[in-house]
Amino acid sequence: MGNTKASNIVRSVLSIDLNAIAANYNLLKKKVAPASCSAVLKADAYGLGVDKVAPRLWQEGCRIFFVASIDEAIKLREKLPEAEITTLNGLLTEEIQYYYVHRILPTLNDLGQIDTWATFCRQHHPMPAAVHLDTGMSRLGLSPVEQDQLVENPAKLHDFEFRYLLSHLACADCPEHPMNERQRADFLDISSRLPTTTRSLAASSGIFLGIGWHFDMVRAGICLYGGKPNDALPNPLASVIKLDGIVLQIRDVDSPATVGYGATHQFTDKSRIATVAVGYADGYLRSASKQTKAYWGETALPLVGRVSMDLITFDATKAKGLKAGDTVQLIGPHYDINDLSADAGTIPYEILTSLGHRYRRQYFGIDK
Numbered sequence: 001m002g003n004t005k006a007s008n009i010v011r012s013v014l015s016i017d018l019n020a021i022a023a024n025y026n027l028l029k030k031k032v033a034p035a036s037c038s039a040v041l042k043a044d045a046y047g048l049g050v051d052k053v054a055p056r057l058w059q060e061g062c063r064i065f066f067v068a069s070i071d072e073a074i075k076l077r078e079k080l081p082e083a084e085i086t087t088l089n090g091l092l093t094e095e096i097q098y099y100y101v102h103r104i105l106p107t108l109n110d111l112g113q114i115d116t117w118a119t120f121c122r123q124h125h126p127m128p129a130a131v132h133l134d135t136g137m138s139r140l141g142l143s144p145v146e147q148d149q150l151v152e153n154p155a156k157l158h159d160f161e162f163r164y165l166l167s168h169l170a171c172a173d174c175p176e177h178p179m180n181e182r183q184r185a186d187f188l189d190i191s192s193r194l195p196t197t198t199r200s201l202a203a204s205s206g207i208f209l210g211i212g213w214h215f216d217m218v219r220a221g222i223c224l225y226g227g228k229p230n231d232a233l234p235n236p237l238a239s240v241i242k243l244d245g246i247v248l249q250i251r252d253v254d255s256p257a258t259v260g261y262g263a264t265h266q267f268t269d270k271s272r273i274a275t276v277a278v279g280y281a282d283g284y285l286r287s288a289s290k291q292t293k294a295y296w297g298e299t300a301l302p303l304v305g306r307v308s309m310d311l312i313t314f315d316a317t318k319a320k321g322l323k324a325g326d327t328v329q330l331i332g333p334h335y336d337i338n339d340l341s342a343d344a345g346t347i348p349y350e351i352l353t354s355l356g357h358r359y360r361r362q363y364f365g366i367d368k
């Protein structure tokens with residue numbers, strides 16, 4: 001019968017390099033010092049596995065973490081009992097006990113949430129929280145009108161520990177955009193009229209706008225995971241993931257054959273097609289059905305036809321010797337998440353958070 005261990009089943013392999021995440025964290029930390037560098041681990045550490053990523057960042061000295069929701073915070077608390085963990089999505093009254101029990105900081109996104117937390121703290125003891133100002137996203141945070149009300153009535157902040165003042169940049173990946181300076185000026189202005197606290201404006205791209213955007217703390221997300229901060233600079237960050245797709249079949253074709261659903265690609269010549277066991281169900285976006293590619297060694301293989309649920313097809317005419325059972329690199333040194341996302345018409349955030357669960361996940365740097 002041979003060996004039937006699940007680990008022997010052939011699957012496409014997603015490799016995640018925790019050493020690269022550590023290197024990126026240390027690079028950012030050094031860049032922003034004396035401001036501190038917190039880590040954003042929402043959406044399962046951008047799809048890379050919070051259970052593995054968080055302990056490694058802790059090992060590197062990171063103590064301040066942000067997640068989106070209280071359930072993400074509770075999951076992280078299990079891994080990092082000593083860490084400071086703040087949710088970003090705001091305080092829902094129904095969830096307030098969880099903040100208390102698990103020692104999680106809420107981000108207070110409007111005056112109602114500030115009052116709710118203050119009331120709760122009066123009944124218990126003053127617990128820390130972040131206050132988020134909307135300076136241009138029109139998404140979460142105190143509106144400009146509420147910011148004025150808070151400035152006029154700072155006693156609203158007295159009954160809890162006002163640990164952080166946050167805001168979020170809308171256009172930080174475009175260094176020339178006038179919004180960056182406008183949001184910086186507004187944040188500086190409001191913060192100067194509120195009680196002193198740790199101020200944090202920049203996420204990953206904001207770090208690269210310059211020291212004026214660092215304030216007291218930055219919140220690093222995508223740059224930890226190898227996403228580049230903007231298009232103007234060469235990417236200073238290490239690439240974190242590799243994705244190797246299994247070739248299931250090689251097919252010789254000739255005109256007038258077509259490939260895939262909708263017969264969107266027609267061959268004009270003798271060609272070879274490599275069919276790979278990755279599809280949109282694995283996070284290889286169907287919208288990528290145009291100009292992405294894979295690499296076999298140094299050879300680029302253009303994607304042809306539409307992305308299917310479980311399969312993609314590459315023109316492997318130039319890959320003489322490629323055979324079923326081999327792997328091609330879908331993400332790697334030749335073609336990282338920034339390249340793939342640009343060709344797929346999206347951003348590295350979406351590539352990472354869409355990575356599926358059928359890959360064999362292989363972590364490097366677990367035991368440093």
Ligand SMILES: *Cc1c(COP(=O)(O)O)cnc(C)c1O
Pocket residue numbers: 040042088167168202203204205219220221222223
């Ligand atoms: C997601 C998020 C971050 C991290 O953003 P990156 O661009 O990934 O660094 C920081 N702050 C807030 C409020 C966020 O929502």
